[in-house]
Amino acid sequence: MLRNREIQMLLFVMGLISVTALVAAAFISPVAAALVFILSILLMGSSLLFTRWRYRELDKLSVYLREISNGNDSLDVRDNQEGELSILKNNIYKVTLMLSEHRSLLQRDKRQLTDAISDISHQLKTPLTSMTVMADLVSDPDLPPAKRTEFTHNIRIQLERIDWLVSSLLKLSKIDAKTVPFKKDRIPVNRLIEKALEPVMIPLDIKRQTVSIAGDADVSFVGDFNWTAEAIINILKNAVEHTHEGGAIAITFFENALFTEIIIADNGKGIPKEDLPYIFKRFYKGKNASEGSIGIGLAMAHSIVASQNGVIDVTSSSEKGTEFRIKFYKQVI
Numbered sequence: 001m002l003r004n005r006e007i008q009m010l011l012f013v014m015g016l017i018s019v020t021a022l023v024a025a026a027f028i029s030p031v032a033a034a035l036v037f038i039l040s041i042l043l044m045g046s047s048l049l050f051t052r053w054r055y056r057e058l059d060k061l062s063v064y065l066r067e068i069s070n071g072n073d074s075l076d077v078r079d080n081q082e083g084e085l086s087i088l089k090n091n092i093y094k095v096t097l098m099l100s101e102h103r104s105l106l107q108r109d110k111r112q113l114t115d116a117i118s119d120i121s122h123q124l125k126t127p128l129t130s131m132t133v134m135a136d137l138v139s140d141p142d143l144p145p146a147k148r149t150e151f152t153h154n155i156r157i158q159l160e161r162i163d164w165l166v167s168s169l170l171k172l173s174k175i176d177a178k179t180v181p182f183k184k185d186r187i188p189v190n191r192l193i194e195k196a197l198e199p200v201m202i203p204l205d206i207k208r209q210t211v212s213i214a215g216d217a218d219v220s221f222v223g224d225f226n227w228t229a230e231a232i233i234n235i236l237k238n239a240v241e242h243t244h245e246g247g248a249i250a251i252t253f254f255e256n257a258l259f260t261e262i263i264i265a266d267n268g269k270g271i272p273k274e275d276l277p278y279i280f281k282r283f284y285k286g287k288n289a290s291e292g293s294i295g296i297g298l299a300m301a302h303s304i305v306a307s308q309n310g311v312i313d314v315t316s317s318s319e320k321g322t323e324f325r326i327k328f329y330k331q332v333i
Contacts, residue, residue: 061092068096124165127158168296171230172282175303182308183224189253189262190217192225196232200240207245215253221260221328223308231304234297235264235324242322243268259330265323271316279314 134151137143143151174180193213204211239249243266253262271279278284280302283295305312309329316322 061089064092068099124162127161131155131158165296168300172296172300172303175300175307178307180227180307182227184222185225186220187223187225187228188217189215189219189221189255189260192229192232193251193253193262195225195229196236199233200236203237203240204249207240207243207247209240209243209246210248212248212250214251216255219253219255219260221255222331223310223328227304228308231301231326232262232264234301235326237297239264239266239268239322239324242266242270257330259327261328262326263323264326265321267321270318270320271314271322272318273316276314276316280312 134155138148138151138155171180190213193215197211236249243249247267249264249266251262251264253260255261275284280298281295282299284299302312305326305328309331311327311329313325313327314322315325
C-alpha cells in the first residue's frame with residue numbers, strides 16, 4: 001500500500017503539516033509540542049486506516065466488475081448506506097441490471113435469429129428439392145410432352161413461391177429493423193378495401209365465395225396506403241383459404257373518437273383454440289393450414305399494423321368462422 005503514489009503524497013503532506021505544527025508548538029512549550037506530536041501520529045494513523053479501508057472497498061468493486069464482465073449478474077454490491085462510495089455502488093448495481101437486461105435481449109435475439117435461419121432453410125429446402133427432381137425429369141428426352149409441360153408449370157409455381165418467400169422475408173426484416181418509412185397519409189378505408197380485394201378476386205370466384213362490405217364512405221385513418229393494403233391482403237387470403245366453397249366473407253369498418261376499426265369475418269372452419277396465441281408468430285402453421293402454407297402472411301400483417309400505431313385481435317370458433325379486428329388508434333395531440 002505504501003507504494004501507492006496517492007498514499008505517498010498523503011503521507012508527505014500530512015508529515016509536512018505535522019512538522020510545521022510541531023515546530024510552532026515547540027516555541028510555545030514542550031508540553032504543546034508533545035501534544036501536537038501525539039495528535040499528528042493519531043491523525044496520520046487514522047488517515048492510513050481509512051485509506052486502507054477505502055482501497056479494500058474499491059478492490060471489492062474491481063472484483064465485482066470482473067465478475068460482471070464474465071457474465072455473473074447475480075452479485076449485489078449495494079450496502080444501503082449513505083456516502084459517496086455507497087452511491088457509487090448503487091449506480092454500478094443499476095448499470096449491472098441494465099447490462100443483464102441487454103445481455104438477455106441479445107441472447108433472445110440470437111435464439112430468434114437461429115430459429116429464423118432454420119425455418120428459412122426448411123421453407124426453401126422443400127421447393128428446391130421438388131424443382132431439382134422435376135428438372136431431372138424434364139431433361140429426359142423420352143418424357144411425353146404433356147408431362148414436360150406439367151413439370152415446367154410446377155417448376156414455375158415453386159419459383160414463384162420462393163420469390164414470394166424471399167420478398168416477404170426482406171419486407172419483414174426491414175420492418176423489424178425499423179427502416180421502412182411508413183407514410184402518414186389520410187387513407188379512405190373503402191378505397192383501401194377495394195385495393196386489398198383485387199388480388200383475391202380470382203380465388204374468391206373459383207371457390208364461389210361472396211364478400212359483403214359495410215361502412216361509411218368518410219371513414220379513414222392516418223397511415224401508409226400500400227403497406228396497409230398488403231396487411232389486409234394477407235388477412236383476406238387467410239380468410240379465403242380457410243372458408244369452404246360457397247362461404248361468405250364480411251368486411252365492416254367504422255370510426256370513433258379513439259380509433260378506426262376494420263373487421264374481417266368469415267364463416268369458415270375456424271382456428272383451433274390452441275393455435276390462436278401463435279397465429280401471428282412467424283412460420284407458425286396451425287392444424288388447419290394448407291399443405292402449401294408457409295406461415296408468414298399473418299406475421300407480416302401483424303408487423304405492418306403494429307408499426308402504424310395499430311393492433312390486431314382475433315376470435316374464432318371451430319366450424320363457425322374467424323373474425324379479425326384491426327384497430328388504428330388516432331394520435332393524441
